[in-house]
Amino acid sequence: MTEPKLSPNSANVDQEQFLTILSREEALARFEAALFPRDLTADDLALADAMGLVLANDVVAVVDVPPFDRSNVDGFAVRSADLVAAGEALPVRLLLNDEVIACGTAPQLPVKQGTATPIATGGPIPRGADAVVMVEHTQPAGSGAIEIRRATSPGQFVSYAGSDIACGEVLLRSGTLIGSREIGMLAASGVARVSVVKKPRVTIISTGDELVQPGQALRPAAIFDTNGAIVTAAVSENGGEAHFLGAFPDDEDKLEHVMREALATSDMLILSGGTSKGEGDVSHRIVARLGEPGIIAHGVALKPGKPLCLAVCDGTPVVILPGFPTSAMFTFHDMIVPVLRRLAGLPPRNDARVTAKVPVRIASELGRTEFVMVALVEGDGGLIAYPTGKGSGAITSFAQADGFLKIDALAEQMPAGTQAEVTLFTPHVRVPDLVIVGSHCTGLDLVTEPLARAGLSVRSISVGSLGGLSAARRGECDLAPIHLLDEKTDTYNTPFLVEGLELVPGYRRMQGIVFRAGDKRFESLNAEDAVRAALKDPSCLMVNRNQGAGTRILIDRLLGEARPDGYWNQPRSHNAVAAAVAQNRADWGMTIAPVAHAAGLGFMPFAEEHYDFALVTARKQRPAVRAFLDALASAEVQKALERAGFRPA
Amino acid sequence: MTEPKLSPNSANVDQEQFLTILSREEALARFEAALFPRDLTADDLALADAMGLVLANDVVAVVDVPPFDRSNVDGFAVRSADLVAAGEALPVRLLLNDEVIACGTAPQLPVKQGTATPIATGGPIPRGADAVVMVEHTQPAGSGAIEIRRATSPGQFVSYAGSDIACGEVLLRSGTLIGSREIGMLAASGVARVSVVKKPRVTIISTGDELVQPGQALRPAAIFDTNGAIVTAAVSENGGEAHFLGAFPDDEDKLEHVMREALATSDMLILSGGTSKGEGDVSHRIVARLGEPGIIAHGVALKPGKPLCLAVCDGTPVVILPGFPTSAMFTFHDMIVPVLRRLAGLPPRNDARVTAKVPVRIASELGRTEFVMVALVEGDGGLIAYPTGKGSGAITSFAQADGFLKIDALAEQMPAGTQAEVTLFTPHVRVPDLVIVGSHCTGLDLVTEPLARAGLSVRSISVGSLGGLSAARRGECDLAPIHLLDEKTDTYNTPFLVEGLELVPGYRRMQGIVFRAGDKRFESLNAEDAVRAALKDPSCLMVNRNQGAGTRILIDRLLGEARPDGYWNQPRSHNAVAAAVAQNRADWGMTIAPVAHAAGLGFMPFAEEHYDFALVTARKQRPAVRAFLDALASAEVQKALERAGFRPA
Structure with missing residues (x-):
């Protein structure tokens, strides 16, 4: 987004663009082929620090959980054979052994025939016992004895060693995203540190003479840098460790210096702005000489997002997003997130989809896959998808949309009344309580x-x-x-x-x-x-x-x-x-x-x-x-x- | 979970428990009534640090986005009236004004009748111009002039000031969760700092003589502390700032000291273990004297989770979760998360639900709402919900479940073949590729x-x-x-x-x-x-x-x-x-x-x-x-x- 293309051969430039434009699928396939397979770096982290990261290895349980046969109730550890004949009319009297098994204390005395040992919920079953009788189902019977009036089956109220997690079983597979439930399983097995895929370090650079960072004064003809902040945030949301360097003017030497420095310490470099092929656009010229194989795709048959540039420079992905916010964010989500998630070891994003009626005709350009941002409202006959159509230059087109629908490259329009599949940006449709149009x-x-x-x-x-x-x-x-x-x-x-x-x-x-x-x-x-x-x-x-x-x-x-x-x-x-x-x-x-x-x-x-x-x-x-x-x-x-x-x- | 209840009046204790047990709904309603409404503390943060937090105030746009009428293409700013008669046979020649409007440079010269000014994508429309002609639709026409062979409509390729975001409009409402899209809208409007609801500080304490932290050696009769890690992680996942203090033995004086200290600096205190009413359980006795009104519910007609204890001590919620991991986690999600999210200013969680067939009969206890953890697999006729039934003592019952189904307090069982509604723990059902049973x-x-x-x-x-x-x-x-x-x-x-x-x-x-x-x-x-x-x-x-x-x-x-x-x-x-x-x-x-x-x-x-x-x-x-x-x-x-x-x- 700098000076216009005013060279006399602009028709040729246009022609050249047209010839090298790839389909969305082809561009993504070439980009991924140039990057994968690759080894991911692992990090050894304390369990609490592993939240939101991905396991780098299978984790095998090295202990049984529980580690011993455990009582599930407060009561008495008994031999079930002693109680076979017990009933309302025929109480069985058991002598109490001289210990109380609390949580955390190992039993010292065996439960011999005709005896019982008081045991707390969570206490280890003593030798000789094979069941537990709840305290509520016993009566005191003189000093050091209890009476029981019901039979009990072997194993009653006992959780056996390894019944929750068995030593030797694969607890979690490599590639598992670690949330609270996984942390629970690992903690239960005594795992305090885990090997996780290191978050890819992603450097974000905005380019353009017109950009001012939020919070600073807006000089005439300048605009606030939207892409810097939103791309940085979206990188974090998709498993990257985002580092935003700020906005740089279109000064080729300075920008190349900054990009080479960033590339040396990054697993991915994302620029936004400067993707058209006009003379004033310097980013793509720099990218072309940063490393091999260089630019993979420059121009994708995608709307919004045609000027997207994908490169791989000596193994590191380098991306130039379009300057307009909705184009930048849409191409980021559609084309960059799949690669970023693979670099982070994350599974592909599983976008939810709903069907909704399009209330108005949407025109589309032949030859480009077109994505239309839509807001969903509840109509009389189901969901309605309203295009949030302020254009690719508008951040709100993207930010206020619930999702998007796709118009095929071969279609010139989507007629009013079409039932379209809408891919949601968030897992749920949250239909608003009040709709004002x-x-x-x-x-x-x-x-x-x-x-x-x-x-x-x-x-x-x-x-x-x-x-x-x-x-x-x-x-x-x-x-x-x-x-x-x-x-x-x-x-x-x-x-x-x-x-x-x-x-x-x-x-x-x-x-x-x-x-x-x-x-x-x-x-x-x-x-x-x-x-x-x-x-x-x-x-x-x-x-x-x-x-x-x-x-x-x-x-x-x-x-x-x-x-x-x-x-x-x-x-x-x-x-x-x-x-x-x-x-x-x-x-x-x-x-x-x-x-x-x-x-x-x-x-x-x-x-x-x-x-x-x-x-x-x-x-x-x-x-x-x-x-x-x-x-x-x-x-x-x-x-x-x-x-x-x-x-x- | 300490020593068993062996007092001669254990029958009375049981009676007392029964009389004071509340329904799940009643317990939650009383708990919320004792806590809300309340003012939430706000924090002023840099935009990048506000991710995942909730806006404390409405944000009103104080600038127009874009701030000026902007060109959406590389081309020439023109007066559309000059081109009304233009056509293939009737080219219109326009003299070029002596400036090029790049991004970030304010135009100096007006576009007078019969003239045009070169303009880059994103450049501000100069005075006098009302449309832009794409460079591709022009031909050079001698020095300092271009020819145009098509008419243009007023406003063509122009995005007007405020068309994305209008100065004065409410950009985001108080209570909005800030993700990348919200960050984008705020950055576009030049907002660098936002007022967000301060994350509630939640202190987590495990209690029990039997607990050992993961990574340490497991002595006989001891188990690893699962709840400490999983509750800490789940608090983070639900908007809290979690501080885990470790596991403490059942020493009433020491525990009271730790709890009082924690309470002084916390917005919520969560203990796990020690919730039964037996003599050895000290946590609930301490909670009863920590502040007014004290214990709101102790015993809830909920399975798993009956021993749950809910208290409010001088305005701060204090919770004692059951010691068994699945009980602890289930009650945390069902009864504590709604309160935690309100404290964090977050909207209620919107759990996804699916219908699935239960392949086996599930027995249930009369008088308690019972929640059964299930794993989902794809059957011939739709989803099948398998109970992951290792009991409330097992962490895997909860951690390996996809969700849970509910058996009404008045039902004794759920028959095999029932089509049950399953509430999912994660937004999507991810049916496994291979199912081995x-x-x-x-x-x-x-x-x-x-x-x-x-x-x-x-x-x-x-x-x-x-x-x-x-x-x-x-x-x-x-x-x-x-x-x-x-x-x-x-x-x-x-x-x-x-x-x-x-x-x-x-x-x-x-x-x-x-x-x-x-x-x-x-x-x-x-x-x-x-x-x-x-x-x-x-x-x-x-x-x-x-x-x-x-x-x-x-x-x-x-x-x-x-x-x-x-x-x-x-x-x-x-x-x-x-x-x-x-x-x-x-x-x-x-x-x-x-x-x-x-x-x-x-x-x-x-x-x-x-x-x-x-x-x-x-x-x-x-x-x-x-x-x-x-x-x-x-x-x-x-x-x-x-x-x-x-x-x-």
Whole structure:
């Protein structure tokens, strides 16, 4: 991600790319073939430190567990033959031997015919005894004797030596992941140290002049380094010992130095950014000369993730992930995790799968296996898979997805209504308690806050007002937030409701004209006058909104027939408008008051918009819906909305 | 687990116990009511250190992601209005502005009408531009100009500011478990530190005079402390910061001192052992005086786990787990984990469930909710749930189970054939590749070793030869190891096969008489003479085997009509016989050569037993079965068997 490919032969570059692009399966197979089989390094660790690691060898039990025949109850060790004739009418009297077998004390006296020895739960059975009678089934019978009125079978209440774990048996196999249960078995057998596969040391490097680490100040045109943190965390989650070196600018000499140093001490090297084949991308040029055999695959017929680069440098895997977060994470999970887990001695990940209906058509590119991140909600007829489609540049596309579905390389689309197999990112589907699909607003977060506090999970999928209405009609959500002005009747929302939906009044959002504070052209004007002034100034650039947005209707009213410069800049959110003005990409635009204030912009109020909720009547009685309605009506939420700049309906 | 309850009023104690026993649900409800709601302590941590922890507060995005309108491709930032008329026949020529917008560099020049600015993927859109044209869709057109032959729509290849994450929106809710995906969202928003719920500090203490830590020498009558290690590990797995103090003898003063010290610095205190109400059990007496309200439940109608003790001492939960490992772990997971997770701010565990058929009748005690640990295998008609029934004293009952099923307090049994709901210990069912049900032998581990090395999972369920044959007939396993002598024909195994089963010859195990090395009574005798000598010596104690064991048939042959002392001591395994002789609980018995040698005992060979495999013919072609047969026939395995003291069939 640096300078664009502006060479005159870019068509050739493109051609070359196309020719060398491998299928996903072929790329992974070549990568694995260049790395495996290989010997894994083992480490000798104390048992408590072995949690989450993998056994490097079979562990054979060297003791019996229990180590001796053991009593399972508090009672008396007896010879069962002495009690063969015992019954209610025929008590048998046994003399007590002069010892009490507690836990941890070895018996000293044999149990001879006609005798018994008191024994505690866990105590070793003494010589001569072959059963235990519970204390509750005995009566004292004078000094040093007991009476028993029931027969007992040989072995009663005795756990024999080795009945839990037998000396000589293989307790755990090489390759077993050590969790608490394995620790229990090893401890029971007296194993204090185990040989485990050493965690592969994985060094992570971000590259790109534009990257700033979280917590630092974001200079203009820079972005926070997302991949560094998320790849580091995902390496840890998949058995690697992750070392993140930070983000480095695209300086070929310096970067090569850092990479060679890292390679010397790493079992795997992961870079992100710099994978396109443009002239400015230095990482892959460096990787090509780091060792043999070098680059295995550069370009994979995979979406997201086409620019992925896989290399093996003198035995060490080196990977360059795409720079965009969802591409980076998806290719990491799909192509790198299998290799990382093998290096860590872990079994392949066993991803859970569910079937879900795709509610909308998904277009796909021919010739590439395409993976679409989806969020799952419960529909009337089963699970629904909503594409979380903000694109591969968005971290939330990946982070807020429950899983992904696959569109074959030979398909151009997945039609609406398809029952698709969804591979889950986590073992369980956690269907949210409340599903809200429609137009998002930061005020909505204030309404759902009490639900979250009460442990109810809320999923909000942002598809705009009209998309929300469609989802509500199809029964795919509980509520659809909408703010649609019907121009004929000049009323909000109500005219758009259909059978089965009812309106829940939400709150009002003040729309107005924003400008940079200090811009003399707009100061002390009202909205109408400001727009008039802007239209007269040819250097004054506007930012519009997308067709179909409630705000766009208001802008068009103000503009009339005018199409000023910037009219075709049509972002899709209040925040994007505020950012365009704040960052001088435009001089004025229309957004809502809370967003304008958060961005530190001047604001001229123009009209109030009704942000309401279309409620699916059939779902009205669901506890989470009731909780939502209660929260919306509560004084607490109303106050929070007012503080944030919204007005009660 | 100390001295038995031998007071004359033990009947009263029993009565008292019965009266105060709570149902599982009631006990847990009272325990939680005494602890919650409560404020959880928060910690401010660097993002990388927050993995696996839980957010203590909502996190609101304070920046837009991306922070500016961004190009998604390498190309040229343009005004879409300039290209409205562009087409193959009508190329539009745009003059290039004198800058290249790379990643991380802020544009300096506006894109005026009729111009374009080169821009890299990730670069900020300059003022005036509203779309990006891919470099592949342009041609150089003389110095400082390009030609474009297609129209472009506003917003093409642009990701608007805030389209991924909008400033002001709630990014993550309080209570969210932080994994790599959450780290990615936080990093993308520039969040470097987060407020997380502090891990509850849980102190674990084992009690009992009989306990020895793994790695130390096992003195007579002592056992290794299993609960200390497994509870410590399970606390870590469920969000606690575990501190294991070791095992302490039942010394009331010392133990109280340790417990009070631990309580002062802990958010939870867990003891194991010492929960019965007998006189020797000190832990519960100490807990009763550690703080208010004290003991909440002591005795729960739960099997395994009846002696569980739950207390709250001045706000801190104190738990005494039963001493037997499976009881301890089961009650920990069922009753303690819900509380521990709430203390850690974690959501309730979401256990996966499957339906499986129970192949055998399971008896149950009326009046107690009974939980039965089961191992799952694939049968012809779905999953089969085998009880891993070695009892609550066995760690393997719990550790080798896939999950558990529940028998209602009001049921006396679960009939064979019941379709039961099994709650899984891990999210997935991992059905083993090869299932072996029957008689176990350490030699079998040598045969399956190559399978394990090849990544095939083998489950071996030890139910004896006859149990294995039944399982094979029902199609619940691939192979049943058997060693059954038909006395009529004096042949092994073949007479026991039925339709659908075939015999795979295994190996031979030498049976013989064992005695302690140095026991002058047996030295230099053969097996028959040794038994004759033993029968003449009334001080000489034998150890027998259980009815139905192959070994028992041989013993009975040697003994004829004689019933010497020790005849009724009838353990169920080769190892238990060896342990009884080695530990002086008996003077002689019969076991197999490898076990005798491992125990360091003298051995007089008597007869060779045939350890073979009944193979389910219908499963013969399964890859894991073929791998087993190949392994059994391999020179490698045959050599390993010989080295271990077995003989080829």
